[in-house]
Amino acid sequence: MGSIEINGKSLETDEEGYLVNLSDWTEDTAQFLAQQENVELGPNHWEVINFLREYYTEYQIAPAVRVLTKAIGKKLGPDKGNSQYLYELFPYGPAKQACKIAGLPKPTGCV
Template sequence: MFTTTTELAGRTLEFNKAGYLVSFDDWDREIAQALASQEGLALTERHWKVIEFLRAYYRIHEIPPSPRVIIQAIGQELSVYGPYTRKHLEALFLNGGCKQACRIAGLPRAYCQFC
């Protein structure tokens, strides 16, 4: 597997060719902030709810959740104005929807089978 070593947030980290962290355990909130900043994204409370859900789900299932699972699990927390949809999730992470969310959350998979 092709990997590259990158200096980020004062640490040396390995990323795969698609830009995902190789090691799930290398991630922390500072790394997430740096990854988001590289993509021009300022993380809000709603972003953090999604990121924390992704990490918790991955820790248990070892695969990323589908957007549908994300919406069913935490959609009500993300929107007080009515049903939360996939379009809302994609608008939150403008550079790739759940793929960008997975990358910032430090999930080591290079793909999201649901996106």
């Protein structure tokens, strides 16, 4: 267990830095977590982050990378629904890293 400090508020994280409470997440939290991961958030990042949060709200899981890629392709088109595009945005893995920034747990089956 760890914690991060945002706007004077301490938020609980697991040993790998994923937020423990989904409801702790704000856009400021995302900015902070992205900075820790050396990712500068642009509109394309936010598109994926928001997609992930919507996916979680609907299905109560963080999607595996293959599932995320396919689902993004369906919603945002094939030029965004491919792993090259997503890895450019999130070099350490669109599921793993983007989920962390989006305040979701680590995807099931991700090591």
